[in-house]
Amino acid sequence: MKGWMGKIAAVDLSSGSITEEKINSEIREKYLGGRGFGVSIMYSKIGPEVAPLSPENLLIFTTGPLTGTKAPTSSRISLSTKSPLTGTIFDSNAGGRWGIQLKKAGYDALIIKGKASSPIFIDVNEKEIQIKDAKNLWGKETFESIKLLKKIKKNKVSVVSIGPAGENLVRFASIMVDEYGTFGRGGVGAVMGSKNLKAICVSGKRKVEIADSEQLDFVIYETKKWIKANPLTSIGLPEFGTPVLVNLVNKKGLFPVKNCQTSYIKEIENLSGEKIKEKIFVKRTACPTCPIGCRRITQTKNERGKGPEFETVYSLGAMCYIFDLEIVAEANYLCNRLGLDTISTGVTIACAMELKQRGVVDAGISFGEKDKLKEIIKNIAYRRGIGNDLAEGSYLFALKYKAENYAMQVKGLEFPAYDPRGMKGMGLAYATSNRGACHLRAYMVGPEVLGIPKLINRFATTGKSGLLIYIQNLNAALDTLIFCRFGGFAISDDYYARLVSAVTGWQIEPHNLQIIGERIWNLERLYNLREGFSRKDDLLPSRMLKEPLPKGPSKGETIDLNGMLDEYYNCRGWNKKGIPDKIKLKTLGLNSSKEEKIA
């Protein structure tokens, strides 16, 4: 079994039982790994009767066939669950050594269910899996917890840990991976907290068997050639990190400011990649096997930490109308320590700021009040005062005050850093994403702004569905492998297909990746339909539909989503309600009675 270790470990925290099972070969062929494995298991085991924060919900950590190989940008781990923030199927992935170590311990996936009676951590290695007491870790910040566990294990492990936010079931709590990686989105940290699971250590030394090492080396050589040749992956990201996009996106009038009240502002330059490099940059780091190295270590007057990333500059900076780089960086460090998703944290605070501006409710912070930012973040993590309301996420917070139109979210997941009014394809991508407003399901910024693969008219509303679906499917397939999106800026799907083929010995072609991706996308859709989601949820906030952008290069733009949705559903082979038809499901091998019942 080249590329896979062949085993899945299952830990039941309620009973304390630890079991191992073999991976069904059909599942491997249909879903490869990562996000595909995750949705396949979630769909078969977790129905609408299971609440996201109940013991029955699953946490499924998955690797892919390329995890643990030398394939560039492949050192990521995926996590699937039902999200407490969105109620949808959810997967989040993070970079670093953890996934490699899990695989080297002999497992392709680790499934956790149940709830421990008191705080525990899980210790996974080649010989055994143990559930251990974590009372001394409970209450500690993420890095403190990780540091302690590494000390106990003499630095021979990789660790994921939640912080206070996860323990307090903040609906957008994150999970930190070692020093720098993050499972950021969807409140996966709260699911971990709901199980009294503080951390998981993994270590192993096994090797991933490769079907054709010579061919793999050759394809890696060719892949690296393009990564080195492309200015975005060889200069832009290494030198400036992800904030390299700040000025670029702002110049097009796409950078959301003040809870999306505008999307163009000169002051954003203070938070740009160029300014970060000039003012607070210390060094860059990279995930294993990554030739790009986009991560930044930065240092303010008071602290040293990771980030801020592009999305954080947007959420904790521009959305809150704060343009002080040191404050934004320190707020970012704080979120990392407390275990909070920076995007949802910033956007939820921005929502509260707008509700104060409109006289709806006073959360004690207004746009631009930078000195209050860190305090409100702490209040969210510890659910103190109105922080308890904000810890529910922007949608539930605003809904409480009947002001949900001011929550910039889709299906409960807060917006990333692109105003879709100036790039209609991205708007359709947000609306149709199975996990809510997400830029990574289909990065339409590629064709609409960066010219990857080619530049298209970002204002056009028709004719984009085919391309969007292609990218959604491809990204779903890449999430099975589990590749970082940034490699995709330089290389195309045939390179990925060749990498998988060399590792597994299977003849995988780009077309196969499309089919696998489409299967995953449709199964996720079926999952969400079963949970009660429908066309009415494939929606953008009314601001996007009705309020024209007031200034900048995208001035006057709104989105007419309805027509775009019709075109999209039609291209997907779904009916007007957004339900896949039986023929489509059959072609994808999703025609069991369970699936057909939904269609």
Add this chain to the structure above:
Amino acid sequence: MLKAFQKIGRELFLQGLNNSHSGNLSIRQGDRIFITRRGSMLANLTEEDIIETGIEKNDSNITLASTEIIVHRAIYQNTSALAIVHCHPPYAIALSLIEDDIIPIDSEGCYLFRKVPVLKSEYTIGSKEVAKGASKILKKYRLLMIKGHGCIAIGQLLEEAYQWASSLEHSSKIIYITRTMKPDFIYKKTKDYHKW
């Protein structure tokens, strides 16, 4: 400026010196470089296809610039060029695969170039190796061929650089036609060939 890019970009395509998406153009203005966008169609350039960034210093626009930005920068840093044309002329590329230098045999080519160096490199696209080699060669020559890849021509204006690229392709065709008509034709190098 846009008009100059559009004119030369279109000419390169119409003359067969580029295919639909190949090649790139740039000009230098002080410490700034204006270069075609990565993946743009030189025959149909729009305002969005001209990317401004630094010659020495990176900024966010680097993410949009042509893959060959590294080569263009090195040339501007090491030569007096104010414009660069990079294109893929097929006859010259074919010759670059079998010759160490391209030595024109037609009289115009002889006058213009004497010889056109061929740069060999393991990595030929967006490569540091090419950037280093090309900028060194172009201190002495107005154009060169990257083996199996394409031509880099420099000038004070885009049109001037275009002329060198166009003339090189013309000379390469003459060599091809002559060899087709008389396969055993050998052009005798002059005694002072190595002095150029």
